[in-house]
Amino acid sequence: MTKTWPRRAVLALTAAPFAAPWIARAQPAPDWPTRPxxxxxxxxxxxxxxxxxxxxxxxxxxxxxxxxxxxxxxxxxxxxxxxxxxxxxxxxxxxxxxxxxxxxxxxxxxxxxxxxxxxxxxxxxxxxxTPNVLVVNPEKVPVRTLPELIAWLRANPGRASYSTSGVGSSDHLTSELFKQRIGADIAHIPYGGGAAAATDLIAGNVQLSFQNLGTVAGHISGGRLRAILQTGPTRSAVIPDVPTAAEAGLPDFVVTxxxxxxxxxxxxxxxxxxxxxxxxxxxxxxxxxxxxxxxxxxxxxxxxxxxxxxxxxxxxxxxxxxxxxxxxxx
Known part of the structure; x- marks a missing residue:
C-alpha cells in the first residue's frame, strides 16, 4: 500500500536542503565577550x-x-x-x-x-x-644614491658586509632579496636584534643594513646613518626625503x-x-x-x-x- 504524504510535508522535506545554508547564516553571533x-x-x-x-x-x-x-x-x-x-x-x-x-x-x-x-x-x-630602510655607515661607504652604492659594492667585491637582527628575520630576507636583484657579494653578519645590528653599523664594523624604520629613524635624523632607500610602496612621513626603492632605481622591490x-x-x-x-x-x-x-x-x-x-x-x-x-x- 502506497502511503500518501500531505502536500505541506512534501514541500517542507524538499525545501530542507536549500533552507539549511540560510539557517546556518542566520544563526546569531555568540555572546562574546563575557569574561577577560x-x-x-x-x-x-x-x-x-x-x-x-x-x-x-x-x-x-x-x-x-x-x-x-x-x-x-x-x-x-x-x-x-x-x-x-x-x-x-x-x-x-x-x-x-x-x-x-x-x-x-x-x-x-x-x-x-x-x-x-x-x-x-x-x-x-x-x-x-612598516618599511625597511637601506642604511649605510656614511664614513665607511661614501655614497648617497642606489646607483652609487651598487658601483661601490662592485668596486669592492667581498669586502662589504651587512648586519641583521638575526637569521630569518625580515631585514635578513630583505637583504638577500636585494643581493639577488643587484647581483652583489655581501657577507651576512647576524645579531641578536635590530638595535645591536644598528649599533655595530654605526661603529663601522659592517657597512650597510636593511632595518625597520622605527629602529633607525633616530640614527638617520642624527646623521649617524645615511638612508639610501625605503622599501614601502610610498614614502614614509617619518623620513619623507628618502626615496622608495622604485624611485631610487629598483622597481618591484616593495617589502614591508x-x-x-x-x-x-x-x-x-x-x-x-x-x-x-x-x-x-x-x-x-x-x-x-x-x-x-x-x-x-x-x-x-x-x-x-x-x-x-x-x-x-x-x-x-x-x-x-x-x-x-x-x-x-x-
Missing part, C-alpha cells in the same frame, strides 16, 4: 609586536567592556607562543599579535615548526606595516615588515567576525593610529579574508627567497 581575554605576544616587551599588541589590547578593553590582558611568551623566534596558540580553544578569548617572522617566514624557513600559521590559526587582521592578529584555528565564522570587528575598531581609534604612526607603523586593519590572502602570498614569496639563498635556520 588574553593577547599573546611572542616576544619580549618593547618591540613592534609588543607595542602593537598592547595598543590593541588597551583600546579593546574599553570598547568590549572586558579586560584584554597582555601576556608575553618569548622564545624560539615566536614558536613558544605559536604552539600555545595552536592548542588554545577557538572561543575568542585567546589572540596573538605577531610579526612577519611568526606568521610567514617561520613557515618558509623551518620545516619542523611546531605550529602551522595557516592551518592552526584563524586570521583576524593585518594590523600594521608587518604585525598581524590571529586567533586559534577552527573558530566559528560568526565569532571570528565579532573578534575581528573589535580588533579593527581598536586599531582605527585615533589614539592607537597616532601612537603607532609616531614610530613608523602604518595601520592597515583589513578583513580576515584580505589578511589570509596576503599572509599566504608572503609565505610563498619568502619561501622562494630562502630557497634561492640556501638559508638554513640557526
Amino acid at each position: 581575554a588574553t593577547m599573546l605576544i611572542p616576544f619580549v616587551a618593547g618591540g613592534p609586536s609588543d607595542i602593537t599588541g598592547r595598543s590593541i589590547a588597551q583600546a579593546m578593553s574599553t570598547t568590549i567592556g572586558q579586560p584584554v590582558v597582555v601576556e608575553n611568551r618569548p622564545g624560539a623566534n615566536g614558536e613558544v607562543a605559536g604552539r600555545a596558540m595552536a592548542r588554545a580553544a577557538p572561543d575568542g578569548y585567546t589572540m596573538m599579535t605577531g610579526s612577519i617572522g611568526v606568521f610567514a617566514i617561520n613557515a618558509a624557513l623551518r620545516p619542523n615548526l611546531g605550529y602551522d600559521p595557516v592551518k592552526d590559526f584563524t586570521p583576524i587582521t593585518l594590523a600594521v606595516t 615588515s608587518w604585525q598581524a592578529v590571529m586567533a586559534p584555528g577552527a573558530m566559528a565564522p560568526a565569532l571570528r567576525d565579532k573578534v575581528a570587528g573589535a580588533v579593527i575598531a581598536a586599531l582605527k581609534t585615533p589614539q592607537v593610529t597616532e601612537r603607532l604612526g609616531s614610530i613608523g607603523l602604518t595601520v592597515v586593519a583589513n578583513t580576515p579574508e584580505e589578511y589570509s590572502t596576503f599572509q599566504q602570498a608572503e609565505i610563498a614569496r619568502w619561501r622562494g627567497v630562502i630557497a634561492a639563498a640556501n638559508i638554513r635556520p640557526e
Whole structure:
C-alpha cells in the first residue's frame, strides 16, 4: 500500500536542503565577550609586536567592556607562543599579535615548526606595516644614491658586509632579496636584534643594513646613518626625503615588515567576525593610529579574508627567497 504524504510535508522535506545554508547564516553571533581575554605576544616587551599588541589590547578593553590582558611568551623566534596558540580553544578569548617572522617566514624557513600559521590559526587582521630602510655607515661607504652604492659594492667585491637582527628575520630576507636583484657579494653578519645590528653599523664594523624604520629613524635624523632607500610602496612621513626603492632605481622591490592578529584555528565564522570587528575598531581609534604612526607603523586593519590572502602570498614569496639563498635556520 502506497502511503500518501500531505502536500505541506512534501514541500517542507524538499525545501530542507536549500533552507539549511540560510539557517546556518542566520544563526546569531555568540555572546562574546563575557569574561577577560588574553593577547599573546611572542616576544619580549618593547618591540613592534609588543607595542602593537598592547595598543590593541588597551583600546579593546574599553570598547568590549572586558579586560584584554597582555601576556608575553618569548622564545624560539615566536614558536613558544605559536604552539600555545595552536592548542588554545577557538572561543575568542585567546589572540596573538605577531610579526612577519611568526606568521610567514617561520613557515618558509623551518620545516619542523611546531605550529602551522595557516592551518592552526584563524586570521583576524593585518594590523600594521612598516618599511625597511637601506642604511649605510656614511664614513665607511661614501655614497648617497642606489646607483652609487651598487658601483661601490662592485668596486669592492667581498669586502662589504651587512648586519641583521638575526637569521630569518625580515631585514635578513630583505637583504638577500636585494643581493639577488643587484647581483652583489655581501657577507651576512647576524645579531641578536635590530638595535645591536644598528649599533655595530654605526661603529663601522659592517657597512650597510636593511632595518625597520622605527629602529633607525633616530640614527638617520642624527646623521649617524645615511638612508639610501625605503622599501614601502610610498614614502614614509617619518623620513619623507628618502626615496622608495622604485624611485631610487629598483622597481618591484616593495617589502614591508608587518604585525598581524590571529586567533586559534577552527573558530566559528560568526565569532571570528565579532573578534575581528573589535580588533579593527581598536586599531582605527585615533589614539592607537597616532601612537603607532609616531614610530613608523602604518595601520592597515583589513578583513580576515584580505589578511589570509596576503599572509599566504608572503609565505610563498619568502619561501622562494630562502630557497634561492640556501638559508638554513640557526
